[in-house]
Amino acid sequence: xxxxEVSHVTKRFGGLVAVKDLNIAVEKGDLYGLIxxxxxxxxxxxxxxxxxxxxxxGTIKLDGVDVQGRKASRIAKQGISRTFQNIxxxxxMTVLENVKVARHMRKEQGLFSAVFTSPSMRHEEESIEHESxxxxxxxxxDDRAHELARNLPYGSQRRLEIARALATKPKVLLLDEPAxxxxxxxxxxxxxxIQWVRDEFQIAILLVEHNMKVVMGACQKIQVIxxxxxIAQGSPAEIQGNPKVIEAYLGGA
Amino acid sequence: MKKALIIVxxxxxxxxxxxxxxxxxxxxxxxxxxxxxxxxxxxxxxxxINGVTGQFSIGHAGFxxxxxxxxxxxxxxIQEPFRxxxxxxxxxxxDTLLLLIGLAAAxxxxxxxxxxxxxxxxxxxxxxxxxxxxxxxEIIRVVIVNVEAVGGSRGMTGxxxxxxxxxxxxxVIVTVATIHNLVYSSYGRAFISIRDDETAAEAxxxxxxxxxxxxxxxxxxxxxxxxxxxAHFTMYLHPNSFLFITSxxxxxxxVVGGLGSIPGAIIGAVAVTVLLEAFREFGAFRLVxxxxxxxxxxxxxxxxxxxxxxxxxxxxxxxxxx
Amino acid sequence: METFLQxxxxxxxxxxxxxxxxxxxxxxxxxxxxxxxAHGDVYMVGAFAGFYIANSDIVQxxxxxxxxxxxxxxxxxxxxxxxxxxxxxxxxYRPSRGASRFALPFWLGILGASxxxxxxxxxxxxxxxxxxxxVVGIALERAGLRxxxxxxxxxxxxxxxxxxxxxxxxxxxxxGADPKFFPEIIPTANWQLGPLRIDSQxxxxxxxxxxxxxxxxxxxxxxxxxxxxxxxxxxxxxxxLMGINTDRIIAFTxxxxxxxAAAGGILVSLLYPRIDPLMGIMPGxxxxxxxVLGGIGSIPGAMIGGLIIGMAEVMAVGYGQSTYRDAIAFVxxxxxxxxxxxxxxxxxxxxxx
Numbered sequence: 001x002x003x004x005e006v007s008h009v010t011k012r013f014g015g016l017v018a019v020k021d022l023n024i025a026v027e028k029g030d031l032y033g034l035i036x037x038x039x040x041x042x043x044x045x046x047x048x049x050x051x052x053x054x055x056x057x058g059t060i061k062l063d064g065v066d067v068q069g070r071k072a073s074r075i076a077k078q079g080i081s082r083t084f085q086n087i088x089x090x091x092x093m094t095v096l097e098n099v100k101v102a103r104h105m106r107k108e109q110g111l112f113s114a115v116f117t118s119p120s121m122r123h124e125e126e127s128i129e130h131e132s133x134x135x136x137x138x139x140x141x142d143d144r145a146h147e148l149a150r151n152l153p154y155g156s157q158r159r160l161e162i163a164r165a166l167a168t169k170p171k172v173l174l175l176d177e178p179a180x181x182x183x184x185x186x187x188x189x190x191x192x193x194i195q196w197v198r199d200e201f202q203i204a205i206l207l208v209e210h211n212m213k214v215v216m217g218a219c220q221k222i223q224v225i226x227x228x229x230x231i232a233q234g235s236p237a238e239i240q241g242n243p244k245v246i247e248a249y250l251g252g253a
Numbered sequence: 254m255k256k257a258l259i260i261v262x263x264x265x266x267x268x269x270x271x272x273x274x275x276x277x278x279x280x281x282x283x284x285x286x287x288x289x290x291x292x293x294x295x296x297x298x299x300x301x302i303n304g305v306t307g308q309f310s311i312g313h314a315g316f317x318x319x320x321x322x323x324x325x326x327x328x329x330x331i332q333e334p335f336r337x338x339x340x341x342x343x344x345x346x347x348d349t350l351l352l353l354i355g356l357a358a359a360x361x362x363x364x365x366x367x368x369x370x371x372x373x374x375x376x377x378x379x380x381x382x383x384x385x386x387x388x389x390x391e392i393i394r395v396v397i398v399n400v401e402a403v404g405g406s407r408g409m410t411g412x413x414x415x416x417x418x419x420x421x422x423x424x425v426i427v428t429v430a431t432i433h434n435l436v437y438s439s440y441g442r443a444f445i446s447i448r449d450d451e452t453a454a455e456a457x458x459x460x461x462x463x464x465x466x467x468x469x470x471x472x473x474x475x476x477x478x479x480x481x482x483x484a485h486f487t488m489y490l491h492p493n494s495f496l497f498i499t500s501x502x503x504x505x506x507x508v509v510g511g512l513g514s515i516p517g518a519i520i521g522a523v524a525v526t527v528l529l530e531a532f533r534e535f536g537a538f539r540l541v542x543x544x545x546x547x548x549x550x551x552x553x554x555x556x557x558x559x560x561x562x563x564x565x566x567x568x569x570x571x572x573x574x575x
Numbered sequence: 576m577e578t579f580l581q582x583x584x585x586x587x588x589x590x591x592x593x594x595x596x597x598x599x600x601x602x603x604x605x606x607x608x609x610x611x612x613a614h615g616d617v618y619m620v621g622a623f624a625g626f627y628i629a630n631s632d633i634v635q636x637x638x639x640x641x642x643x644x645x646x647x648x649x650x651x652x653x654x655x656x657x658x659x660x661x662x663x664x665x666x667x668y669r670p671s672r673g674a675s676r677f678a679l680p681f682w683l684g685i686l687g688a689s690x691x692x693x694x695x696x697x698x699x700x701x702x703x704x705x706x707x708x709x710v711v712g713i714a715l716e717r718a719g720l721r722x723x724x725x726x727x728x729x730x731x732x733x734x735x736x737x738x739x740x741x742x743x744x745x746x747x748x749x750x751g752a753d754p755k756f757f758p759e760i761i762p763t764a765n766w767q768l769g770p771l772r773i774d775s776q777x778x779x780x781x782x783x784x785x786x787x788x789x790x791x792x793x794x795x796x797x798x799x800x801x802x803x804x805x806x807x808x809x810x811x812x813x814x815x816l817m818g819i820n821t822d823r824i825i826a827f828t829x830x831x832x833x834x835x836a837a838a839g840g841i842l843v844s845l846l847y848p849r850i851d852p853l854m855g856i857m858p859g860x861x862x863x864x865x866x867v868l869g870g871i872g873s874i875p876g877a878m879i880g881g882l883i884i885g886m887a888e889v890m891a892v893g894y895g896q897s898t899y900r901d902a903i904a905f906v907x908x909x910x911x912x913x914x915x916x917x918x919x920x921x922x923x924x925x926x927x928x
Binding site for chain 3: 309373374377379380381383384385388389391392395396399497501504505508512535536537538539540541542543544545546547548549551552553554555556560
């Protein structure tokens, strides 16, 4: 059974059909790429899956459970996490705190124990701190743990966003153009990082990306979207040869 | 053990100050000191929702009013039967209990008002949220003006004198400690994440509606307590003390002090109250000078006095100011 | 039926006054995204300016009462407030856009005047105060005192509150806190139009308000400046890139809005001659509600909103609970914000994720 199943999802904004009869099946351990020209609706698809938008038709299931139309924070708790096209870190917080925010919703402190700083609360805080630091270590950000997130260089900010998303212990991770603004060297490193994340954390990754090297190199399955509709689906090799895809891109990557 | 010692010491200091302050500084300055305390509670509580959580509310005076009138009305009503029932206790114990009962009612009433206002309003953002809270604050005030039981437009008199320096500053400590602990916990991280980026916070599993309403309710509860303390200190309440300009004053306190910062809110409350009081004898000049200084501060130091400065440098605490 | 029509006329004239003030709010919000809390007090200054002009020898001696007098009073007051509006924009709000030069001498000069008058109580002390303030201001500016941080939306709002407090209390100092009474400049006359009875004052209000709103609509829609205003309200940066002198357009917007508020002040004073320095607070707030109701940023919206609020108030007082009169506007405000925040004419702006 697919871990993330999008079935016949349609989304309209007024008269515009942004997404039409969309079907995506992501299996556990997949590195699934979503590509298409600008404005094709890819971020809209992400927003539908993560609960920012509610589909007008269709269902979205995570591990067999319906999530469409649910509150975004609810969906995040159930196991879908994401990064954003324009990095959305918590700018007034440190690197460590950014990750801690994502950690805490797994185990919630009671209001009174927070106010009275009870031993259980302090214990909670310690374990959150510990787990968050461990995660930062993996992403080689632990040495900058107490710096403000907004002061990090661009590449590190992207890595932090991914680390933060992983702190929610998701089953499916959605990455929205993680290679944007990166030079070729950084892109290749990112590609390896994504593959490593999939292996290390045993999760499925759905990736929207324009950088074809990254997509073709990392993903086993690719789906091509144009004007909100799927025009092709398959392995990298199949997609690269597909005339409809080439036409949609007017010349390819 | 250490905690217990600190609490005992604090009590001792407060009681000592209460007994001696009036003699040292005079009745007039004593009043100002108490007023400063009440404003600190208002500022620190408003800071939780405006500064820390980033939800711009200009209706604080409404919750202040709800608390003040609830407390005053309740205490005035139950005072006689209560004192009869507890005749065996010394008067100071009776006063204490009455005040605490009144304040509890004030907090609950103000908190409920916060819930009623907050749930529909917090869907809105930015200016719209500000305006709707302003509207609610004014509606509350007009409703109070029309309630005969609390004196309507004539004001409410005969409120027993139950609060003083000791009580006000005891609650200043309670307010600051509570909100401080809240901010430096996972709740605080959630609040700040909402302020920084609501969409991202939601995506990371923070139920933004729940936390916004929570911050709003906690904030209004403390405003209610401030109201109760105010009522039993001035022994007289008039709806004109709760005009929207009062909400503006509290906002000015937290912005001048440094939005988001708890020490900033305290400093802002002190600075604004003292500045307003220092010029009181000069009539309309008072506010003219205050206004000019305010405009200059906003032009030349918009981040406020504490804005951008970190008072404590603890290892892993959120930069509470933006 | 007669009473209803009568109330309708009352409501429309009340509403026209609100509309004129609301227009200033909405235009400034359109170009600056700022709720100019000081606007209601500009309306008050307009009423007082009119008062002093109406009481001056020119009007009292030469013109007496009548249309000529009314025009002089109206235009004079509008001119005064246009200048006031531009001063406020230049020295209170523009500094946050990076033009803080002269702000220190300006404000410190005023502070000096206030302190001088406060301590000394005579013109000499006031003069010394102004001089001292300006000198200190220039010195500090030369020494490099300049805003280091960019101002936030919130600090701008607080600046507006500061200006409002300044005008209200400054007004109390300058005009005296006791109410004054606007002299009669339109000779009283009553006309019967079928079932309706209308007096000259109300007729004046309706006609002038209509003319002004028509004039504004013309300016905004058919002149180059108006087009520039609309461009700035859509996108300030893009307008700048198109070569529009945004500072000048913003100043013009303030001037226009303030002039309309002044007109509103005069018209209201025709109906209710009692004026005092705090008279702008409630009407200002209600006009603001009207602007929001109509859709903040929308000029036709402000007109519609003003009329609705005016009517609602008159109807409520006429048929219902008058003690809750002040709450009517706020209840409408809360309802519109909870149901359709963008107002009657407004379009919602969605955030791009």
